[in-house]
Amino acid sequence: MPKKNFINAEHGLLSWLLTGDHKRIAILYLISITVFFFIGGAFAGLIRLELLTPQGDLVSSDTYNKLFTMHGVIMVFLFLVPSVPATIGNFLIPMMIGARDLAFPKINLLSWYLYIAAGTIMLTAMALGGVDTGWTFTTPLSTHYLNTHVLTTAVAVFIAGFSSIFTGLNFIVTIHRMRCPGMTWFRMPLFVWAHYAASILMVLGTPVLAITLVLVGMERVFGIGVFDPTKGGDPLLFQHLFWFYSHPAVYIMILPGMAVISEVVSTFSRKRVFGYTAVAFSSVAIALFGFFVWEHHMFIMGVSNYSALVFSLLTMLVAVPSAIKIFNWCFTLQQGSITFETPMLYAFGFMGLFTIGGLTGVFLGSLGMDIQLTETYFIVAHFHFVMVGGMLMAFLAGVHFWWPKMTGRMYPESLSKLAAVVTFIGFNLTFMPQFILGYLGMPRRYHAYPQEFQVLNVLSTAGATVLGVGYLLPVLYLAWSLKYGAIAGDNPWQATGLEWQTQSPPLTENFPEIPIMDHEAYDYEWLEHKTQHEVTHVG
Amino acid sequence: MGISPVLWQFLVKWLNASALFPSEASTIAPYMDALYFFLLSITGIGVLLVAVLLVVFSVRYRKAVHPVATQIEGSTLLEATWTIIPLGLFLICFVWGALLYFRIYNPPVNSMNIYIVGKQWMWKAEHPGGQHEINALHVPTGQPIQLTMISQDVFHSFSIPAFRIKREVIPGRYSTVWFQATTPGEYHIFCTQYCGTNHSAMIGTITVLSPADYKKWTEESTSGMSLAQNGERLFASMGCNACHSGNAAARGPSLAGVYGSKLLLNNGSQVLVNDAYLRDAILNPSQHVTSGYTPIMPTYQGQISEDGLIDLVEYLKNLSSNDRVQQTLTTSQSDQAAPSASGVVKP
Numbered sequence: 001m002p003k004k005n006f007i008n009a010e011h012g013l014l015s016w017l018l019t020g021d022h023k024r025i026a027i028l029y030l031i032s033i034t035v036f037f038f039i040g041g042a043f044a045g046l047i048r049l050e051l052l053t054p055q056g057d058l059v060s061s062d063t064y065n066k067l068f069t070m071h072g073v074i075m076v077f078l079f080l081v082p083s084v085p086a087t088i089g090n091f092l093i094p095m096m097i098g099a100r101d102l103a104f105p106k107i108n109l110l111s112w113y114l115y116i117a118a119g120t121i122m123l124t125a126m127a128l129g130g131v132d133t134g135w136t137f138t139t140p141l142s143t144h145y146l147n148t149h150v151l152t153t154a155v156a157v158f159i160a161g162f163s164s165i166f167t168g169l170n171f172i173v174t175i176h177r178m179r180c181p182g183m184t185w186f187r188m189p190l191f192v193w194a195h196y197a198a199s200i201l202m203v204l205g206t207p208v209l210a211i212t213l214v215l216v217g218m219e220r221v222f223g224i225g226v227f228d229p230t231k232g233g234d235p236l237l238f239q240h241l242f243w244f245y246s247h248p249a250v251y252i253m254i255l256p257g258m259a260v261i262s263e264v265v266s267t268f269s270r271k272r273v274f275g276y277t278a279v280a281f282s283s284v285a286i287a288l289f290g291f292f293v294w295e296h297h298m299f300i301m302g303v304s305n306y307s308a309l310v311f312s313l314l315t316m317l318v319a320v321p322s323a324i325k326i327f328n329w330c331f332t333l334q335q336g337s338i339t340f341e342t343p344m345l346y347a348f349g350f351m352g353l354f355t356i357g358g359l360t361g362v363f364l365g366s367l368g369m370d371i372q373l374t375e376t377y378f379i380v381a382h383f384h385f386v387m388v389g390g391m392l393m394a395f396l397a398g399v400h401f402w403w404p405k406m407t408g409r410m411y412p413e414s415l416s417k418l419a420a421v422v423t424f425i426g427f428n429l430t431f432m433p434q435f436i437l438g439y440l441g442m443p444r445r446y447h448a449y450p451q452e453f454q455v456l457n458v459l460s461t462a463g464a465t466v467l468g469v470g471y472l473l474p475v476l477y478l479a480w481s482l483k484y485g486a487i488a489g490d491n492p493w494q495a496t497g498l499e500w501q502t503q504s505p506p507l508t509e510n511f512p513e514i515p516i517m518d519h520e521a522y523d524y525e526w527l528e529h530k531t532q533h534e535v536t537h538v539g
Numbered sequence: 540m541g542i543s544p545v546l547w548q549f550l551v552k553w554l555n556a557s558a559l560f561p562s563e564a565s566t567i568a569p570y571m572d573a574l575y576f577f578l579l580s581i582t583g584i585g586v587l588l589v590a591v592l593l594v595v596f597s598v599r600y601r602k603a604v605h606p607v608a609t610q611i612e613g614s615t616l617l618e619a620t621w622t623i624i625p626l627g628l629f630l631i632c633f634v635w636g637a638l639l640y641f642r643i644y645n646p647p648v649n650s651m652n653i654y655i656v657g658k659q660w661m662w663k664a665e666h667p668g669g670q671h672e673i674n675a676l677h678v679p680t681g682q683p684i685q686l687t688m689i690s691q692d693v694f695h696s697f698s699i700p701a702f703r704i705k706r707e708v709i710p711g712r713y714s715t716v717w718f719q720a721t722t723p724g725e726y727h728i729f730c731t732q733y734c735g736t737n738h739s740a741m742i743g744t745i746t747v748l749s750p751a752d753y754k755k756w757t758e759e760s761t762s763g764m765s766l767a768q769n770g771e772r773l774f775a776s777m778g779c780n781a782c783h784s785g786n787a788a789a790r791g792p793s794l795a796g797v798y799g800s801k802l803l804l805n806n807g808s809q810v811l812v813n814d815a816y817l818r819d820a821i822l823n824p825s826q827h828v829t830s831g832y833t834p835i836m837p838t839y840q841g842q843i844s845e846d847g848l849i850d851l852v853e854y855l856k857n858l859s860s861n862d863r864v865q866q867t868l869t870t871s872q873s874d875q876a877a878p879s880a881s882g883v884v885k886p
Binding site for chain 1: 560575621632642
């Protein structure tokens with residue numbers, strides 16, 4: 001292990017809580033989102049347990065409604081949105097572009113504090129009795145009909161939103177202004193491109209969520225009537241505003257996942273990413289089109305048939321860049337020299353599950369089909385395939401891939417491969433049956449359900465149990481590896497990114513001297529030259 | 540459908556028996572299922588393709604057999620291929636889906652209308668003949684049925700999976716959906732939009748009857764008063780007839796035959812008088828003043844329930860002359876108590 005690095009640079013709790021180092025903030029984020037992931041996961045576990053039997057017998061209806069609301073709110077706003085960008089992205093973006101830190105280190109720390117404030121408020125709301133609006137806060141239910149902690153939760157989400165805006169802003173400025181000499185836009189790793197696209201969505205989309213939540217609050221407290229039909233308001237307006245953020249939000253969540261996959265697939269194929277420009281621009285295309293598809297959440301809600309046509313067409317278009325990415329990753333393997341370490345297994349899992357998640361999205365974008373499928377378990381299965389099958393797999397791929405860089409130690413390889421396989425099996429068993437349930441018509445957010453849906457629900461709950469084991473394993477062995485893992489060395493994967501060309505864990509200032517980028521991204525021949533050169537030099 | 544009807548029937552029966560596939564009980568269902576299978580096959584082929592690429596490349600180019608990678612920039616031809624082919628397939632899904640959507644959301648002109656009112660946590664069905672049902676709906680086979688739906692409180696959503704139909708039930712706005720049932724039996728009605736505590740208890744049963752059985756049912760379960768008759772009582776008891784009497788000197792416009800006509804408003808715009816317009820004109824009259832009249836009508840917001848509004852709309856739909864309006868007016872002026880009506884909100 002290097003004598004001096006960012007972890008032992010300073011000591012004491014305060015040195016962490018007042019740090020400006022993007023790497024330390026990333027670690028703070030990693031710990032906090034893991035905590036919230038398991039809180040959200042525990043709620044999911046209780047939901048699945050309740051659904052084991054058709055009767056609502058484990059918890060009351062109100063409790064069940066709170067469980068799925070809090071599961072959704074925590075997972076979306078406190079796990080999925082910050083998961084990759086605030087942890088892995090925060091740690092790596094400055095290193096990947098050869099910078100010493102993000103452009104605004106203090107704002108970076110502020111965004112973590114906002115995140116913690118949001119989390120604390122949300123946990124307080126839960127401790128006081130919880131909230132049961134569903135994560136979508138649909139009016140007029142949320143404004144006039146519920147007597148739970150709606151406002152408190154809305155405040156928490158509002159604050160979490162600002163945490164995300166600050167992260168996005170920081171990334172955009174950093175990527176524009178702080179690239180090292182020679183780091184042109186088209187020499188940046190695709191990881192940075194995808195984060196750039198996601199950051200634009202964060203900065204432009206999240207304020208709309210904030211506005212919407214303020215309106216919900218005003219309506220709830222002062223009864224201003226923007227969404228209340230008895231006062232001349234439009235109840236559908238809320239959904240337009242909410243989905244104007246929340247559809248781009250799913251791209252805020254998935255783009256950073258795609259960012260990880262590009263790096264992992266290239267590294268373990270020892271080959272540059274096939275069609276670099278196509279993959280880079282597909283991220284931008286997703287960000288762009290992502291803003292113009294929100295009405296596809298509302299096809300059955302009495303919107304004009306013709307506007308539905310337009311939004312359905314745009315939805316079909318946004319599916320194309322995702323297809324482009326998947327095929328480019330597949331062809332990155334071709335003519336490569338492939339090894340199958342844990343991050344690669346997770347990346348394979350991502351590609352399979354995201355393909356299913358994406359194509360089932362085409363079902364929902366297809367107007368007529370949406371009528372049967374929307375608001376059923378098909379929706380639940382679809383977004384869990386994208387968010388859990390896709391995003392969480394990518395997150396785990398990333399955590400394993402950069403673990404040696406972050407901690408200087410290797411994770412145990414065979415145990416982690418086992419965890420990857422267990423996660424994959426558990427995931428499919430949990431969510432595949434839900435597609436079938438959806439076409440059968442089982443509505444989502446049902447506390448009790450008709451008898452005939454039980455078999456598929458039992459399968460799903462069984463799968464969730466396996467999935468739970470798959471998620472607990474990494475926590476245990478990664479914690480173990482902090483002390484007992486093998487020393488990783490600078491570049492255990494022989495990867496080309498600048499972050500791998502410095503020590504692990506890195507210095508506080510990342511590089512002894514600012515690197516000069518004199519080659520393309522994913523240039524394995526350059527890496528080979530450099531390694532040989534170093535060997536001769538030392539020898 | 541592109542598949543022989545015999546084979547289709549066989550397939551559907553077999554799938555039904557497996558409890559993995561909902562029964563087909565409306566004329567729309569086979570159209571929906573055809574698109575479903577098309578989308579399933581695209582998904583299947585797509586996933587299979589990705590899986591085959593991953594497996595074949597992994598085996599052929601694993602480090603043991605291919606120790607040195609060949610660096611490849613990319614290929615414009617391949618990029619074009621996997622842009623254009625998926626785009627083409629997605630566009631087929633778009634067109635097919637759009638055709639189905641228009642089929643489901645555009646009712647045929649000869650359909651029979653039933654009103655549905657959703658409230659936390661029950662479905663009320665109001666048949667024009669005066670049959671009222673809660674969490675139940677009886678319909679005949681072979682007759683297109685349009686549901687005109689509205690919510691009294693929050694968003695609900697009316698779904699009959701066996702018919703492959705679903706539509707949001709919105710507070711303060713009518714929405715419609717239609718179906719034609721094909722197979723007698725009992726099927727689920729679900730509320731699919733989360734609506735609070737007992738969301739999962741907001742379910743009902745739709746009973747599909749043969750036309751003969753349906754006729755029997757309507758006769759047995761009528762309340763004796765059609766919706767229009769209820770509406771007529773309300774029209775008198777709420778004093779609507781005082782102004783909308785059809786007299787030349789009346790302060791409000793005549794409403795006979797107004798339904799379905801084009802009305803000129805005093806702000807210069809022209810509107811088609813339909814259910815939604817009538818409901819809105821009762822609740823927000825100042826925004827819908829007929830040309831040549833003054834905005835003197837008070838709002839009825841909060842004074843009449845959705846059921847009452849449905850009765851009034853149904854009454855006005857069928858109002859062809861003002862004779863009875865004037866007759867009622869004379870009797871009620873001669874100090875006869877107006878008949879009480881169930882639609883008025885009691886304080």
